[in-house]
Amino acid sequence: MELVRGLHNLRPRHRGCVVTIGNFDGVHAGHQAILERLRAHSERVGLPGCVVIFEPQPREYFAPQAAPPRLTRLRDKLALFEEQGIDRVLCLAFNRRLRELSAEEFVQQVLVDGLGVRHLEVGDDFRFGCDRSGDFAFLQESGKRHGFSVESTNTVAESGERISSTRLRQVLEEGDFQLAERLLGRPFSITGRVLHGQKLGRQLGSPTANVQLKRLRAPLNGVYRVSMELDGTIQKGVANIGTRPTVEGDGQPHLEVHLFDFDGDLYGRRVTVVFHEKLRDEQRFESLEALKLAIQADLAAARAQWGL
Incomplete structure (x- = not known):
């Protein structure tokens, strides 16, 4: 698995891939389902599967002391991505410059010019860009203009509840490590x-x-x-x-x-x-x-x- 730190380190050989974007804190069972879809699609079309993540995570940038506690540090997250068969990770520094990108600028600079995305997998509640102005519908329109397909990932549930990093933190706070293991797919x-x-x-x-x-x-x-x-x-x-x-x-x-x-x-x-x-x-x-x-x-x- 290849780690690329920042847009400035992308090269022409990195263009043309299948992409998903997110924090992936915990790399829990819900995340693993997204990564499996990414890997399966990349194999079908014969292109690398790439995960785009941010360091620090956006909420850590805006309010470090109030941000939720990390479930996985970057080093551990990368090891888990590799276990899931991911080909490449683009780690973007979440700073003032990235924060101020409009949704259109993010699509153009990161997805189109930087990665040459051919297919994008994101949750239908995904928001991005300055003031979180970009959403799933915006990505679909962008895909039509720039020539990439967009699919929403299916929600993964445990006992009728959506698996999320927030839910996992709550389960850990309650000390329910058996349920935490089911949500994570590992202890x-x-x-x-x-x-x-x-x-x-x-x-x-x-x-x-x-x-x-x-x-x-x-x-x-x-x-x-x-x-x-x-x-x-x-x-x-x-x-x-x-x-x-x-x-x-x-x-x-x-x-x-x-x-x-x-x-x-x-x-x-x-x-x-x-x-x-x-x-x-x-x-x-x-x-x-x-x-x-x-x-x-x-x-x-x-x-x-x-x-x-």
Whole structure:
């Protein structure tokens, strides 16, 4: 799979493709259905399938602190696209210049001049361009003028409800990881590099791996039963994700994982933490001793659930 960062990196060889556009946060089952349609159409016409995404996501650009928490970072999203058989990803920087493009300018500069689009797959509620002035009907008219076809993607539902990134965030907030797995088509996980932290876990009797989040906000908050695959072996443990209100910190979300009966060196490794069950919300304790007792209770509860 090829990643192209920005319109200025498009070359003549990139023209002529089948395209879809969106944030694709989570790359959930609904997204996967769109990507499957894209891949199938690209195979039928013998052209590459291209996904156009934005970094940052538009709502992160307009209101970073109020934007919904990321389900997938760019690196993870790209890996999931590759698993889905996508040939090319065009990642556009969402900045003032892109924001001010009219719908007509977006079609002309990105889809026609940049990609030479032959077929476009989008949701019938897709909006784009300055002030979100472009819609599905506008794309259909543009396709007639510029010679590309446009199809709307079918809504994918689970238990009668549309699968969306918003619904997935709500399900994760409620701690329903079984439903989250059905919406995603895989268990919910967070991948990041293990960094050196404050070593507070060691002082509290439960050393933890500090997993880099690289998010303004985290999609989870609390204490969870988790697992991690290391060198072909599933390691079981407990994770805390939140701002650590009991200890003085930077106010940013952190992911700390304690693995049972493990004393290996994880520093610098990229790891994937799989979430299975929420044990409790994050809370502020009056003392480190009270926090230590709560951690011991969390570990005991998780061990019992794991049958350890």
